[in-house]
Amino acid sequence: MLMSYREALNQAMREEMRRDSRIFLIGEEVGYYQGAFKVSKGFVEEFGPQRVVDTPITEAGFTGLAIGAAMAGLHPIVELMTMNFGIVALDQIVNNAAKIHYMSGGQLSVPLVIRGPGSAAHQLGAQHSQSLEAWFCHVPGLKVIAPATPHDAKGLLKSAIRDNNPVIFIEAQLLYGTKGDVGDGEYTIPIGVAEVKRAGHDATIVAYSKMLLLALEAADQLSREGIEVEVIDPRTLKPMDLPTIVASVKKTGRLVIVEEGWHFCGLGAQIAESVYREAFDYLDAPIQRVTGADVPMPYSRPLEDAAIPNKERIIKAVKAMCATP
Amino acid sequence: MDRADLLSLYRQMLLIRRFEEKSAEMYALAKIAGFLHLYIGEEAIAVGAIAALRPDDYAISAYRDHGHCLARGSNPGQVMAELFGKATGLCQGKGGSMHLVDAQRRFMGGYAIVGGHIPLATGLAFATKYQRLDLVTVCFFGEGAVPSGQAHEAFNLAALWKLPVIFICENNRYGMGTPIQRAVALYQDVAESARSYGIEAERVDGMDVLAVRDMMRRVVEPVRAGQGPFFIEAMTYRFMGHSMSDPAHGHYRTKEEVDEQRKRDPLAILKETILSKRLGIEGDFKQLEKDIGEVVAASVKFADESPFPAPSELYNDVLVE
Numbered sequence: 133m134l135m136s137y138r139e140a141l142n143q144a145m146r147e148e149m150r151r152d153s154r155i156f157l158i159g160e161e162v163g164y165y166q167g168a169f170k171v172s173k174g175f176v177e178e179f180g181p182q183r184v185v186d187t188p189i190t191e192a193g194f195t196g197l198a199i200g201a202a203m204a205g206l207h208p209i210v211e212l213m214t215m216n217f218g219i220v221a222l223d224q225i226v227n228n229a230a231k232i233h234y235m236s237g238g239q240l241s242v243p244l245v246i247r248g249p250g251s252a253a254h255q256l257g258a259q260h261s262q263s264l265e266a267w268f269c270h271v272p273g274l275k276v277i278a279p280a281t282p283h284d285a286k287g288l289l290k291s292a293i294r295d296n297n298p299v300i301f302i303e304a305q306l307l308y309g310t311k312g313d314v315g316d317g318e319y320t321i322p323i324g325v326a327e328v329k330r331a332g333h334d335a336t337i338v339a340y341s342k343m344l345l346l347a348l349e350a351a352d353q354l355s356r357e358g359i360e361v362e363v364i365d366p367r368t369l370k371p372m373d374l375p376t377i378v379a380s381v382k383k384t385g386r387l388v389i390v391e392e393g394w395h396f397c398g399l400g401a402q403i404a405e406s407v408y409r410e411a412f413d414y415l416d417a418p419i420q421r422v423t424g425a426d427v428p429m430p431y432s433r434p435l436e437d438a439a440i441p442n443k444e445r446i447i448k449a450v451k452a453m454c455a456t457p
Numbered sequence: 458m459d460r461a462d463l464l465s466l467y468r469q470m471l472l473i474r475r476f477e478e479k480s481a482e483m484y485a486l487a488k489i490a491g492f493l494h495l496y497i498g499e500e501a502i503a504v505g506a507i508a509a510l511r512p513d514d515y516a517i518s519a520y521r522d523h524g525h526c527l528a529r530g531s532n533p534g535q536v537m538a539e540l541f542g543k544a545t546g547l548c549q550g551k552g553g554s555m556h557l558v559d560a561q562r563r564f565m566g567g568y569a570i571v572g573g574h575i576p577l578a579t580g581l582a583f584a585t586k587y588q589r590l591d592l593v594t595v596c597f598f599g600e601g602a603v604p605s606g607q608a609h610e611a612f613n614l615a616a617l618w619k620l621p622v623i624f625i626c627e628n629n630r631y632g633m634g635t636p637i638q639r640a641v642a643l644y645q646d647v648a649e650s651a652r653s654y655g656i657e658a659e660r661v662d663g664m665d666v667l668a669v670r671d672m673m674r675r676v677v678e679p680v681r682a683g684q685g686p687f688f689i690e691a692m693t694y695r696f697m698g699h700s701m702s703d704p705a706h707g708h709y710r711t712k713e714e715v716d717e718q719r720k721r722d723p724l725a726i727l728k729e730t731i732l733s734k735r736l737g738i739e740g741d742f743k744q745l746e747k748d749i750g751e752v753v754a755a756s757v758k759f760a761d762e763s764p765f766p767a768p769s770e771l772y773n774d775v776l777v778e
Contacts, residue, residue, distance in 0.1 A: 156587070182587065188617070193576050193610025200580020203565060204515070206587060223607070227570050228577060236558035236566060237549035238774040272775050296777040 133316060138308040140282035141171050141247075144289035145209060147318070149179055152207065155293060158185040158198055159211030159248075168213045169249065169308050195221035195246065199229050199298075202244045209293065212248035215302055216262050221246075229298035230273030245292045247301035249308070250278070251342060251392045252429055252440055261429035261436075263393035268300045269370045269402070275323060276369040278302040280344035282312040284367050287321030295323060302369075304342045326373035328380065332360035335386035335450050338377055338403060340366050343390045343441060350446040359454055361388075369399060377403065378410045385416035386453040390441055395423040420449040458667075460736040466508060466666050467727050468745050470500040473524045474724060475753045476533055477697075480523070480540060480554075483757065484701050489540045492569075493554050496524035498696030501723035502627050503528040505669025506595055506689075509677050515563050515581045515594040517574055520555035521627075522567030525597055529564040531557070533752055534759035543763040550766045551774070571632075572598070572605030575624070579611045582622035586683070593681050594622045600690075601632025601640065603647045609654075612686075616654040619685035623676060624651060626688065627663065629695040634709035651688035663691030664723045667730065694718040 135143070149155045156179075161168045163176040163186040176184040187194040191212065198208035212218050218225065225246065233241050252261035268276045275297055279285040285303070292299040329344065330351050339347035344365045351361045362380050366372050381387050387407055389400035400421040407419060425439040477495040484493050496503070503524040507516060518525040526536055531547060539546030540554050547559050555569040565581060568574035578596030585592040602608050603626060615622050626647060630637050637644040648658035661672045669691060676687040696719055697705050706712045731737040 188610075188613060190610040190613065192607050193579075193614050196573070196576020196607065196611065197580040197583055197614055200565075200577035200582075201584040201587070202580070203577065204581045204584035204588075206584045223570055223573055224576065227573055228568070232566070233777055234774045235548060235552045235556040236560065237547070237551050239548065239558050239560040240565065241777045243777075275776070 133314055134311055135282050135314040136309055136311050137282045137285050138171055140286035140314050141289055142173060144286045148290055148293045155207045156183040157209045158187060158194055160187055160189055160213045162186060162211050191217045191221040192224055196224040198244055199224055199242055202242045203240050207243045210246045214260055215248050215250035215264055216260055226271050230271045234273060241296050242298045243296040244298045245301050249305040250302040251304050253305040255431055255433060255436060257431045258428035265302055265369055266393055266399045269399060275299045278341040278369055279367050280341050280365055283314045284321060286314055287319050290320045291323050307342050324368045324371045324373055326364050326366045326376040329365050330363040332362035333384055334359045335361045335453055336380040336384045337361050337363045337388045337390060339390040343392055346443050347390055347446060350443045354447060354450055361450060374406050378407060381407055381411045382414045385414055388420045388449045390422045390446055392424050392440060394426050396426055398423050417453040420453055422446050422449050463731050463736055464741060466504055469504045469528055470724050471745055471749045473500045473527050475749050476527060479753045479757060491553055493701045494521040495697045496521055499627055499629060499693045500524055501666035501669055502663045502691045502693060505666040506625055506673050508670045509673035513563060514592050515565055517565040517578050518567050518597040519574060520567055520569040522557050526557045526559060526564050529562045531559040531562055533756040537756040537760040538763050541760040543760055544766040545763040572602040572607040575608045575611040578622050579615045579620055582620035586620060591681050593677055595625060596622060597625045597627060600626055600628040600637055600647050603650050604641050612651050612654045612656060615686040616656050621680050622686045623680055624688045626690045627693055628690055629693045633699045648688050648690045656686050656688050658688035660690045663693035664721045664726055666723060666727050
C-alpha cells in the first residue's frame with residue numbers, strides 16, 4: 133500500500149509497541165507535540181505519557197537514561213530530533229551503549245534503538261546538516277541502518293527494535309514525505325542484507341538513504357543513453373552486506389559509491405577498501421566516490437548545492453569509468 | 458546493635474581493606490596492570506550504604522569500584538581474577554579494575570568516564586518504576602563528578618520524574634590531584650547542586666559505617682515508595698593516591714594532611730565502637746584478620762592459577778547474537 137516514509141516509521145513503532153510493553157519512545161517533543169517531524173503522531177494518545185516520554189533538551193542525559201533502562205530489561209527507542217544532536221550524546225553511545233555488553237563479559241546487554249534524521253535538508257546550516265554515519269559505523273558494538281524507502285524503513289525499524297544490540301537508525305528529513313509501496317501486514321527485513329534496487333551490467337552504484345533516490349534517477353538517465361547500471365542499497369551500513377556488492381562488481385567491473393557524508397574517512401573509503409580486497413582483479417577502472425564536500429555545510433543555497441552530491445556528478449562519475457575500456 | 462551485625466560490617470570493610478592492599482602488592486609484581494584505583498579509607502560508604510539495600514536493588518559505581526562490588530557480595534576470587542585479566546574474572550578479563558560487573562548481584566558496573574554513569578543510574582531507576590517494581594538504585598560517584606554536565610542532566614531527570622535513585626557522592630576532597638575548592642564552585646556544600654533541582658540532600662560522616670547505614674535506612678524506604686530521589690554527601694578521604702601512578706601524598710597534598718586524616722580510619726572507628734560497647738574483644742578482630750587473610754590469599758591463588766582468556770575470545774560479546 134502506498135505510504136510515506138514518515139507513516140511507515142510510525143506504523144513500525146506502533147506495531148512493535150502494541151506487541152511488547154517493554155518498548156517505549158523517549159526524546160524531545162515525541163509526545164504531545166507529536167514528534168518534531170510528526171513521526172510519532174498519535175502515540176501519546178494511544179500509549180500514554182509513560183511510554184511516550186517527552187524529555188528536556190538533554191541528549192546525553194536521556195540517551196544515558198535509555199541505556200540504563202535497557203540494561204534493566206526495557207527496550208527503549210530514543211528519538212533524536214536530528215542525528216546532529218547525537219554528538220551531544222556521543223559519550224553515552226560510544227562509551228556505554230556500544231561497550232557494556234563486551235566490557236561485562238556478556239553479562240549485560242543494551243537493546244536500544246536510537247533514531248532520527250541525518251544528512252542535509254535545505255539550508256539548515258552547518259550544525260544541522262551533517263551525515264555522521266561513518267562516525268557510528270566506526271564503533272564496534274553498534275549496528276547502523278539507513279533505509280531509503282518506506283518499505284525498507286518499516287521492515288528494518290521493526291528488526292532494529294527486536295534486536296538486542298544498540299542500533300543507530302538514520303532517517304532523513306527529505307525522505308519523510310516521500311512515498312512508496314509498503315508491504316501489507318506483518319513483515320520485517322533482516323539487518324545486514326543489501327538489496328539490488330535496479331539490475332544492470334555496465335557499472336555498479338552503491339548508494340544509501342536519500343542518495344539512493346539520486347542514484348536511481350541517474351541510472352534512469354544513463355539507461356536512456358545506453359549505459360545500464362546496477363544500483364545497490366546496502367540499507368544496513370553496519371554490518372554491511374559486502375558479498376552482494378562484491379558479486380555485483382564482479383559482474384560489472386566498475387563501482388561508484390555515493391554518500392552525502394564528508395569525503396575523508398567516509399564510508400565509501402571503507403567500501404572501496406573491501407571491494408579492492410575482494411574483487412581487485414575484476415575491476416576495469418579505479419573505484420569512483422561521489423561524496424559531500426569536506427566543508428562545514430554552508431547556508432547559502434548555491435554553496436549548499438555544491439557541497440552535496442547530485443545526479444549530474446553521479447552520471448559524470450559513471451561515464452568517466454565507462455570510458456575506460 | 459548486636460554483635461554479629463557489627464562484626465559483619467567490620468568483616469566487610471576489612472575484606473575491602475586487605476583486598477585493596479593485596480591488589481597494590483600484585484600491581485607492584487605486575488600481576489595487575491593498567492589503572493588501579495584503591496578504595497582504602499572509603500570502605501565505610503560502600504559497606505554502610507549497600508547494607509541498607511535489598512539483594513534485588515541496583516547498585517552502580519564509577520571506576521574506584523572494587524569496594525562496591527565486594528560489598529555487594531561478589532566472589533573475591535572472581536574480582537581478583539578480573540584484575541589479573543583472567544578468563545575466570547567477573548567479566549572474563551574484558552572489563553578490568555574500572556569495569557567490574559556482577560549482574561547476578563545487581564552490581565551494574567564500574568564506569569570510567571567521570572559523570573557518565575549517573576544517567577545510567579537514572580535509567581535503571583526509570584526502568585524499575587516503569588516495571589512497577591519497588592526497587593531502588595544506588596549510584597556512587599566522587600565529588601569530582603558533581604560539576605559534570607551529565608550529572609546535572611541526570612539530577613534534573615531524576616527529580617523531574619521522581620525516580621527511585623539514591624545518589625551517593627563520595628567526597629574524598631580531591632578529583633585526582635585537584636582539591637575540591639579549586640574544582641567545585643559550591644565546594645563547601647556540593648549537595649547544593651542536587652538541591653537546586655529539588656532533590657533532598659544530606660551530609661553524612663563517610664568514615665562512620667553506622668552513620669552511613671542509618672542514613673541510608675532512613676532514606677531508602679521513602680525513595681522506594683516513590684517520593685523521588687535523594688542525594689547523600691558522604692565525607693571521606695582517600696588514604697592512597699588517586700591511582701597506582703601517584704603516591705599517597707605528593708605535590709597536591711602533604712604527608713601531614715594524610716597522616717592527620719588517617720587518624721579517622723573507618724575500620725578503627727567501628728572497632729572502637731564494638732570494643733567500647735563490649736560487643737567484641739581483641740580476639741574477635743584477630744580471628745577476622747586471620748579469616749580475611751585467608752580469603753584474600755585464596756583470591757590471589759585463584760587468580761594466579763586461572764588461565765588467560767583464549768585468543769578466540771577476542772571477538773566474542775562485541776554484539777549480542
